[in-house]
Amino acid sequence: MSLMAQLASWECPQCGVKTHYKGLCRECTEYDDTGIPVKPVYRVRLNHTPTTHQHKTPTKTDFVNARRRQPSKKQLEKMKEMLNATSRRVDGEGEDSEEDFMSVGEIIAKVEEE
Numbered sequence: 708m709s710l711m712a713q714l715a716s717w718e719c720p721q722c723g724v725k726t727h728y729k730g731l732c733r734e735c736t737e738y739d740d741t742g743i744p745v746k747p748v749y750r751v752r753l754n755h756t757p758t759t760h761q762h763k764t765p766t767k768t769d770f771v772n773a774r775r776r777q778p779s780k781k782q783l784e785k786m787k788e789m790l791n792a793t794s795r796r797v798d799g800e801g802e803d804s805e806e807d808f809m810s811v812g813e814i815i816a817k818v819e820e821e
């Protein structure tokens with residue numbers, strides 16, 4: 708029964724030093740005068756099949772969807788209306804009307820619901 712076998716092993720790809728924790732290899736990582744790594748060398752996990760990371764590159768569809776998040780002219784008009792109504796209400800009733808106050812974020816969310 709070996710507990711060590713269950714621990715992950717990480718190895719520096721450059722100098723081959725093995726540790727049981729991941730991170731930067733202190734021997735191979737280059738630090739500047741203030742101790743900030745300027746050329747970090749990450750240890751790699753042993754006995755671990757490297758999975759090809761699926762970098763999510765934005766597709767054209769994502770781009771179109773993102774643009775659709777922009778409020779339409781009609782929505783903007785409505786937002787302005789609501790903002791005006793809100794500020795008027797706050798001005799009129801003073802500090803006690805804080806509960807009725809709608810934040811800009813809430814107004815945008817409300818307009819987008821429609």
Ligand SMILES: [Zn+2]
Binds near residue numbers: 724735736748
């Ligand atoms: Zn190293």
